[in-house]
Amino acid sequence: MRIILQECKMDLLRAVRYRVGMISDLVLFTVLLVFFLISDTGTSFGEEYGTGDYKTLLLLGYVAWTLSSAAINTVAPQISGEVQRGTFFLKINSRIPMQFIYFGDFLAAIAIQSVIAIICTVGAHFIWNTAFVVRPDVIAALIVCTIGMYGIGLIIAGFQLFFKRVGSLVFVLQLGLLFVTDTLPTSGSITRITSILPLTRCNAIIREALTGTAAAAEYIGLLLCSAVCFAVGYAVFEIFLRMAKKKGNLLMY
């Protein structure tokens, strides 16, 4: 645990020192949210969940998406940088597996993204009168979802280890999640397929929680889905790490 927390601390300190990265994230996510709210995206959520406050429902899904985006895009870029800088060697001989060390980076990324989400939420409240949603069940669903999405981030990081350049893949995936996970209104036939992703399940749960229709079985489903994603991500990362070690990919970036 100390290793994970120390990794998180190191990464947060670096993020603060590279301020521009945080500011550009804030600008990007704010501009995107403003665009969705101005263009009245998400009106169908009002009908689906039986409430007139569809903007809050959209905002909730958007926050879940920003956290998930951070979760899947933490490990791969970090590893790419570390292998080039040489700091990867420090971690390869650490006391705990790398999948857990990078959990520290995930925590740091989620902390930063949470600050951005709070800023966006406060701004949306004052401009569009969206509701503040601070509920333990919603927060718990967001946490479980992001841990599951971290598992998907580990799968991408595994590809990164072996194939070295997957930046565009991550970008396409992040953008794709926006349209297929019901973050923006998505057809039922697509969400039935993407319900293997924690984000799709989370989006449904946090909206239903707000309208009082969330069932316990759905929470359990999210928990299992996230656990499976994490376990698969852990295993895939391990397999690709071994393949990269065998081929010597970690030495030739």
Place this chain on the structure above:
Amino acid sequence: MVQVNQLSKSFNSVRILNGVSLKAPCGEVTTIAGPNGIGKTTMLNVICGILYPDAGEVKFGEGESYRDIFTVLSGDRNLYAKNTVKENVQFAAVLRGLRRDEIQKNIEKYLPYFPLYEALENKLYEKLSFGQKRLITIFAAAVSGAKIILMDEPTEGLDLEHKKQLADIMGALKKDAAVILTTHDYEFSVNVSDHILFLKDGSIVSENGKLGREEFLKLYHGFYEGGDL
């Protein structure tokens, strides 16, 4: 202790290591010497576990494993540029499971060999000179309590004074660890090493995997004069 048995590794059908064996016990500095491209760094990479061999094995002493290794790479790319020296040194030790009091104890233990640490501890790693970065990385290795320390070209970029300092440091490091280094700096290797292994054509050119200092110098000069080994 590190014991390497019959290690072989090829890249794109070019054989880099060909049945190399060596033993590097705790309390000694073992140098792997040889010209560029001969496989010295590949050897360290296999020992530290970032590269799997095609054949052969790496064994460690009782209670030791890959997790007891600290690798000091060549160049200045070992620690985090945007973190301070202190943060980096502590992080390297935490990765090896040390507690805060153990880290402080190790810092105090090795501080006499690294007098520059106190002046640099609050500086960002990126602000240090090349030579300072090398020494601070070795300090991080020492403080981490690693039982096996691998160093790739540790004298690279160091002036004479820092090299002398590094030679003293080697003496302190080997008390608690097996130190394996690669180098082109033959004077340095002769000064600090208990064993010098000469690598040529993917194999150790020495009897029983060991080489005496005088013998090495003879070998080195013979090698560079084009003499047959």
